[in-house]
Amino acid sequence: MNRRTVLKSMGGLVLSTALPVGSLLAAEKPVLRIAHLTDVHLKNDLGAPGNYVKCLHHVQQQSPKVDLILNGGDVVFDMNKENLNTIDEQWKLTHSIIKSECSLSVKYCLGNHDIWWNENSKGHTFYGKEYSMNQLQLPKPYYSFQQGGWKFIVLDSVHLDIDQTWYIGKLGDEQFDWLKKELETTDKQMPVLILSHIPILTATLMIEDDIVNRWTMLGGDMHTDTSKIIKLFYQHPNVKLCLSGHIHLRDKVVYNNVTYICDGAVSGAWWKGNRRETAPGYGLIDLFADGSFEERYVNYQV
Template sequence: MIPFFSFPQDEKNESFKVAFLTDIHVQKELNAERGFLSAINKVNEINPDFVITGGDLIMDALNQSYERSDSLFNLYSSLCDSFNMPVYNTIGNHDVFGLYKTSGVDTTHPEYGKKLYINRLGDGKSYSSFDHKGWHFILLDAIEFTPERKYIGGISQSQIDWIKTDLARLDKKTPIVLSTHIPFISVSKQILEGSTAALTEVIVVKNSKEILALFEGYNLKLVLQGHLHIVEEIIFKETHFITGGAVSGNWWKGSHYGFEEGFVIIEFYESDFNWEYIDYGWEVKETK
């Protein structure tokens, strides 16, 4: 357990908790089912008001047949029934069906791309928002496709228009939380590869500057990020960018750069929050 206190605890009265579980990568191999259930049991023990997932829920739909992809979404949904609280999902790149040409899936398939995710988990769309106890939560779709049938990090124009409409109804003092699978910003590559290492649009959202500009004049407190399987917090002005590790660690093969399998718990107050990264105790030796 790694605690990160954004504000002095003794100045706040507890309001509610949220669990952020990203990069779950549920699959039938590597004992991932047991691992995810172990994480779910720990979440239920903590008993937050709800769960937000950060994408890459399954492993994998990008490069798999319909039968495999459909079975994994069914597996994920059945395991999520074990949560004692609501679950709000964010789409990740591995949740996109048949995007890679090597999957053998034709683009005319009725559930090609994001349609399979939307039909199983998206309630009609791949992004959403909701309010809870004075806070506003926005779950973004940060996955775009290239003509070569690859993915990059980006927010579409139609989603930008939706964000503008969504924000227009808010009091500008309302604290806001974003969830995005592909990060808006990260320092991990510079730390791991050197200070001049360049980020690419596969690692971060290519138009994050434009998206963040939409929130100027609003009270954007927190951006929850996934994709990188590392834990980091970047604070710029009054916005915290938290990359939330991975439930699967190193894709169910142990820790990743020393970051154990885990998830984030955020404790929200009237306008501020604290957070910590929870190692839920999974060990690879259990798969043997």
Template sequence: MTKLSRRFFLQTIGAAVASTVVGCTSKPILPVQGSAKRHIRLAFYTDIHARKEWDTPEALAMAAASINAQHPDIVLGGGDYITDGFQSSVATVAHRWDAYMKMHNNIQATLFPAIGNHDLVAALPEDGTPAAEDPRAIYLQKMGLARTYYAFDTLGYHFIVLDSVEVTGGKYKYRGFISPAQMEWLKQDLAALKSDTPIVVITHVPLVTAFYNVTQGVEFKPRPNRVIVNNKEVLELFSQHNLILVLQGHLHVKERYQWGNTTFITGGAVCGKWWRRGNWYKTKPGYNLITLNDNHVEWEYVEYGWQPRRP
């Protein structure tokens, strides 16, 4: 198996995205051995909420080591790499980024990240400091990206990474939403694909989930900051395409849901119950190991052995 260097990722994705304008597609081809076979092993982790209290740096090191031991072809990040960036100042969360980036840099396979709501820094600070002109700027700098949404091809699959967070203020502060500019970009990206190309989407806020039906009842309506509110419009764009897998986070539960030919996997959380002791809806701290073989999806949720110590 050929490993992709992090430098190659930054140069390929970063340069491609930087040169892309809305309405054009960005599809770097990653030279991984065996691309004609449509067989790929993925690790997907999400909701890290990095910080330095309660020995969490030790947990992050354990998680990275566990991911490396699986020898994935590529690794996908589902967002919320730090905790409370959205409502905090740049200075407040600087050490949290330091903690997360140690884990990030310890992962050996090439890592493709999606942004989460906590990764927007100083979007709406609660300490009276000014809001950031661009709350995504620090995330982009840390990840070596020019834009928070992008696409790439490898091993016979087309991957689409979405930015699912819109700052709204008000009661809920933000909502799950795919912006009009991003929707236009997505239309153009899909138009360049053959209809049978297998597609994987990565998003922080879920496109589809049964979590609230199961835990709150079928009449419960999720808050707009819990799900992507224009999910139907997004999914309609894939109606003539081969969307085989959607990877999503945000809810800290492990969940697999099938609709038509698409598998939706909600990926639990590296931090479990926000580093608190006990499980969150039967989900322990963990990540996901996924094997794709043409259009077939195999999924395993891996508990990496951390026992949370937060009171």
């Protein structure tokens, strides 16, 4: 039975028991409407700035109004393939567009392209996560906050692999312990939304070409500690929704009553149209007090 069916049958109840209609209408109203923008990959090229502005305007023209934007990472085009001046320009462009075109509050998550990994640049201002954290004014790469009766947990999925030269998706022990404590100390009635850049669980990786006789998944494409995280969520049924990006494809997987959404990309195929069957877009999500939600993927360019 979906939300609408429940409400319809409750409507019948109103007539027969004369419950105040206002209380039911209030229950139907979402407590928060959020827009999930991920993989913007902003640079001053490929029409990216104009389309990003178009996307931000589209979000702000929604009715009912959006209360909060979650930016799921890969904020700038790519910190690893550009020279230092270009990187700085990409961040400046990000700040100036948000300042002039967006009046909503934005919460950020770090993506792999927001982090400079180049081995030869260790010790450089740009190396690691600190530079982007400063740009985004994040005291820590993972954090939590509460709004509208929901708890939001923003994770840092991107860590160096054991060979220290490239990244994989994981939390690492310190962050995992923090997440465990965070969930333990959250009121069991308070619904939880998790935001990560790399998906914790996704089916999108099975839509790649060139499969010979087995699936290959790279540690950088999906979290490598999925089973550990899912076991933890199982102990906390108030975890309802996990949002991610990274793959630039849109999917929705439900496992143990937790919904995992990989929400496409604002940039589509890095500002060159659709990535496979997924058009450039963002997630629009209504959160309800009882932990339920309604959501859809919005193509802002049509």
